[in-house]
Amino acid sequence: MRAQVSEIVFDCADPAALVRFWAGLLGGAPVDRGPDWSYVEPPGFVRIAFQLVPEGKVVKNRLHLDLEAPELDAAADAATALGATRSGGVVTDPQGSFQVMRDPEGNEFCFVSG
Template sequence: MRARIEEIVFDCSDPAQLVRFWAALLDVEPVDRTPDWSYIDVPGFTRIAFQAVPEKKAAKNRLHLDVNAGELGPATAEAEALGARRLGGVVTDEYGDFQVLQDPEGNEFCFVSG
């Protein structure tokens, strides 16, 4: 069998709000398919979708996105202005630097450089 990833889906309480955060962060247009389903199409990447679910996020994500946003400081400040929350400081290792953040619904993601 040969399978391919169709899209990555975030469970959330407010798809229309969360899609706008990610659309602004990734400089793409948000699409609201229904009140319970929104998405963005990121050039060179698979679709990222947001679906409404009744339960709240309860623990750390088991999967997250690493986003190369250039310089970490300015990118982090811009993401925070959009509603992200910084988790800890910049981490540096032999592969480069990264900053862990949460989107407005608490989903973790990292800005990476290096």
């Protein structure tokens, strides 16, 4: 049997707010199924869902999304305008460059180029 990814789910404190951030970042229309579950289906990507949990985020994510962005500073500026924050500066190595970001609830993601 071979499984297929149907969605990526983030635990969070405010699904309705977080889905609107990610919809603004990746495209797609935010959908609220109820106060404890929202999702977005970004064009060309798997559904991303957000579920309400009682506990807050405590440590670094063990999984994060890398988002291709030819212009890291422009992508980081646009994400910041939506409510994200930069985490450190741009890192460059022989494979390219990346900027670590945090969404409004602190979930890490990266803009990558190269």
